[in-house]
Amino acid sequence: MAKMARALTRISLHLVIIVISLIWISPSLGMLISSFRPQQEIINSGWWTVFQHPFDFTQFTLENYIRVVGQEGMGRAFLNSLFISIPATLIPIAIASLAAYAFAWMEFRGRQALFMIVIGLIVIPLQMTLIPVLRLFNRLGLSGTFLGVWLAHTGYGLPLQIYLLRNFFGALPAELFESAYLDGASRWTAFSRLLLPLSVPVLASVAIFQFLWVWNDLLVALVYLGGFERVAPVTLKLSLLVGSRGQDWHLLTAAAFVSMALPLAVFFSLQRYFVRGILAGALKG
Amino acid sequence: MKRGRAHWLYLAPALLMLGTFLVYPTVHTIIISFFGPRSDKFVGLANYRTAFTAKPMLLAFRNNAIWLVVFTALTVSLGLLLAVLLDRVRYEVIVKSVIFLPMAISFVGAGVIWRFIYAYRPAGTPQIGFLNGIVNALGFQPIGWLIERPWINNLALIVVGIWVWTGFCMVILSAAYKGIPKEMLEAARIDGANEWQVFRYVTIPFLKSTIAVVATTMVVFVLKVFDIVYVMTNGAYDTEVVANRMYKEMFAFRNYGLASAIATILFLAIIPAVLVNIRRFRAQEALR
Numbered sequence: 001m002a003k004m005a006r007a008l009t010r011i012s013l014h015l016v017i018i019v020i021s022l023i024w025i026s027p028s029l030g031m032l033i034s035s036f037r038p039q040q041e042i043i044n045s046g047w048w049t050v051f052q053h054p055f056d057f058t059q060f061t062l063e064n065y066i067r068v069v070g071q072e073g074m075g076r077a078f079l080n081s082l083f084i085s086i087p088a089t090l091i092p093i094a095i096a097s098l099a100a101y102a103f104a105w106m107e108f109r110g111r112q113a114l115f116m117i118v119i120g121l122i123v124i125p126l127q128m129t130l131i132p133v134l135r136l137f138n139r140l141g142l143s144g145t146f147l148g149v150w151l152a153h154t155g156y157g158l159p160l161q162i163y164l165l166r167n168f169f170g171a172l173p174a175e176l177f178e179s180a181y182l183d184g185a186s187r188w189t190a191f192s193r194l195l196l197p198l199s200v201p202v203l204a205s206v207a208i209f210q211f212l213w214v215w216n217d218l219l220v221a222l223v224y225l226g227g228f229e230r231v232a233p234v235t236l237k238l239s240l241l242v243g244s245r246g247q248d249w250h251l252l253t254a255a256a257f258v259s260m261a262l263p264l265a266v267f268f269s270l271q272r273y274f275v276r277g278i279l280a281g282a283l284k285g
Numbered sequence: 286m287k288r289g290r291a292h293w294l295y296l297a298p299a300l301l302m303l304g305t306f307l308v309y310p311t312v313h314t315i316i317i318s319f320f321g322p323r324s325d326k327f328v329g330l331a332n333y334r335t336a337f338t339a340k341p342m343l344l345a346f347r348n349n350a351i352w353l354v355v356f357t358a359l360t361v362s363l364g365l366l367l368a369v370l371l372d373r374v375r376y377e378v379i380v381k382s383v384i385f386l387p388m389a390i391s392f393v394g395a396g397v398i399w400r401f402i403y404a405y406r407p408a409g410t411p412q413i414g415f416l417n418g419i420v421n422a423l424g425f426q427p428i429g430w431l432i433e434r435p436w437i438n439n440l441a442l443i444v445v446g447i448w449v450w451t452g453f454c455m456v457i458l459s460a461a462y463k464g465i466p467k468e469m470l471e472a473a474r475i476d477g478a479n480e481w482q483v484f485r486y487v488t489i490p491f492l493k494s495t496i497a498v499v500a501t502t503m504v505v506f507v508l509k510v511f512d513i514v515y516v517m518t519n520g521a522y523d524t525e526v527v528a529n530r531m532y533k534e535m536f537a538f539r540n541y542g543l544a545s546a547i548a549t550i551l552f553l554a555i556i557p558a559v560l561v562n563i564r565r566f567r568a569q570e571a572l573r
Contacts, residue, residue, distance in 0.1 A: 002366020010300075017370055019473045021383050027448065028386070030415055045411055092302075097301035107294040118299075121307045123559040125509055127531050127548040129310035131317070131541050136305075143558045158299055187291055216391030218512045228537075235393040239516050242397060247402055249413065256397040260390045267389035271382070275456060280389055 031219035035253035036060040042250050061075040064254035072251060073229070074258045075199050081215055081262075083146055084233050088153035093203065096158055105177055115166065121159040130223050137224060138176035152220055157210050168202040169195060201273070208270060209277030212263055234259035244259035253277075311552075318545035322538075332546035342547075347527045348439055352510060356443050357449075357503040360497060363447070364454025368462045369488065371455075381459070387453030391450065396516030399445045403430035434523040442524055445513050450506065454499045461495040462488065479568065497561075504558045508551060526549060 034047045038061050060270075069075035102108075103115045133152060134143060143147035172195070180190045182275060196203070214220075223235045232240065237261050245251055267274050317324045320333055336342050367384060371377040387395060404414030408426050412418045417427040430441045465488065473483045489496075509526035518524045520533070527547060535544035 013370060013373060015375060020367065021380050024384050024387075024448065025397045026415065027402055030391075034401065036515060042413060044286070046415065048415070048418065050444060072322075095298045095302060098295040102292040102295035105291075106295070108292045110450050114296075118303065119563065121303060122563065123552075124307050124311055124502060125548070125551055125555055127528060128314050129306060130548070131545060132310035132313035133306060150400070151302070152306060155302045158303055159307070162299060168456050187295075212389065215392075218391065218393050218515070222532075223536075229494050235391050238393050238397060240390075242400070242516055246400075249404070252397055253401065256394050260394045263389040263391070264386075267386065275385070278453065278456060 022089055031253045031256055032162065034249060035064055035257050036062070036252065038063065039248075039250040042253075064250045065258070068251055068254040068258060069242075072255065073244075074255050076230075077232055077234045080146075080259060080264075081233040081259075083234075084149050084153075084221070085152045085214045086209050087146070088157075088214045089207055091150055092154040092157040092161055092210060094233055095154065095208055096161035096206075097196065097199075097203070098167055098191075099158075099162050100169050101195060103162065103166045104169035105173075106187075107193075111150065113131055119160055119163050122163065126156065126219055130219075143224055143226070144231060146231060148224050149220060152209075152215075152224055153214050156220070157213070161206055161210065165199070165202065168199055172198060179185060204270075204273045205277040207271050207277075208266060212266065212274075212277070215263060289351065290338075299408060299549045314545045314548055317541055318549045320542050322540040322542050324541055331448045332542045333550070336546045337551060341525055342527075342530060344523055345527045345530045346521075348524060348526050349507065350512070351439055352443055352446070352507045353504065354506055355440065356446050357500055359443075359448045360454050360503050361446050361458075361500050364458050364499065365492070365496070367451070367455045368459035369484065371459065372462060381455065384455055387449045387451050392563050393516050394511030395449055396446055396513050399435055399441075399448070400431070400517055403547070405432070405443055405467065417500075431518055431524075432522050438518065438522055438524050442513055442517060445517070446506075450503065454503070457499050458492060458495060460494050501558045506508045507561065508555050509560070 025251065030047045033050055034042055041059065053059070066107070069078075081258065099118075103111060103118075138145040144149070165238045176194065177190055180194055186195070215233075215237060217233075218235045218239060221233050222239075225231050225233075225236060229237075229240070238255050241252060241255050307476060308399060308456050319329060321328050356562075367380075374380075390398075402415045403417075404412075405417060405427055406412055406414075412421045414430075420427055425563055426439065431438050467493075469487055470483055475489050478486065509528050510526055511532065514524060514526050514529050515532070516518060520526070528551065529558055530545040531544050531551065533542045534547060
């Protein structure tokens, strides 16, 4: 009797987990399947009906992707997202590493206080900065440009990055730097030859978080790139498509998948860094 | 440690960027929140009065409050449930990936995915939205998930947030759960506690501080929630939230004074939550 009760508990445990997993995966699955179905089919039947004849591959088409990437401009948007995300990842990490190095391994008056102020900036929500920065960009001719977005993302990303990198740098043994300095290494040599190579894992986590944050960002792109479709990244382009083609699900599903293909690839190939980066990044204000 | 002045060279680029994009704008926003739409006329607290009394703002505050309670409670408890259940099965890693996956997707992408799930067609036509497909199969009339106010549509939006963030809660809570000494759980079981009692009297007390961290992270997200609402309803049918309201005041109505006042209110509401979070985070040092 007790054995049977235990088996029953086991089975219901598996059942609960499997049901939750199915609930979690079905939205993405529905979108993925729909993005390969012809418009007529999408309008006339739910995506789950493809399972009635799962091996009939003639019910699928690449037409939606071809149209979305070409005519609807998602291809261009994808390139824009790359142009935006790569520099907007590299610039802040370079700047943050330099600052974190100074905070961790240089002695100067007010170091701790200045560091606390920098960390304190994590609390500032984006909304607090939009209007003044937009005005500044308008005056400098930076709105609607990649440069403006790179700079803005750099500013927004720095506090958290400096904080995370300083913690990691600070935990390295002091003897490491002392012996390097004794050997005549300059600060710059110690930084570039010693510190950075030792910090690859943390730099990778921080970089992946920042890259995904920028790639997935809508608000910054919306405000600083607003009216300029030429430079719109995938998120902005996708939200514009929702406005203009809200019921054309064959296009929306394909466009949505184009917008998330790269983050998904990062997720599956670099899962460990990805999870660490996200966990650390959740602190971002 | 080396002494000298070189540290300023290393700090200068960061301080310049922080000053330009965070410090100066914050001060500027606070100042213009006391001025009119075009920042040329001092209006005292008028914008704040509007922010706390205008109807659309009250609606937004109400919705943020609904988000705060429902979203936070469900993400944290679902995350906790999964952390505990998944510890008992061998395919834990796979399921965790499935649950965590939405964290990789933008809120805009998630919004599109879920708009499709909620798609509504009049009764009698084939339903192409997954949820109405199920409702239909059960023999009921299709439901306008994003239209029926005030509960169904707001909850429908909150579900999207839950779908994205539960994985985050699960991963953190799972790591903490695995840190509970196995002997403690076993001892409780040998003493005759059933699984619920073990959960209630051993697991929960042990995870209390982690639960607090996760919950504050969720609160910070809720206060700023924007993309999901912007993409799915843009605040229509009484689904407005504060951050979306701020965006509208800024871009649609060009009322920079009111937009700045809303931003400042948001800022003040977030400060305590983030500070709590930073403190706990410092204690945990999760990245190492």
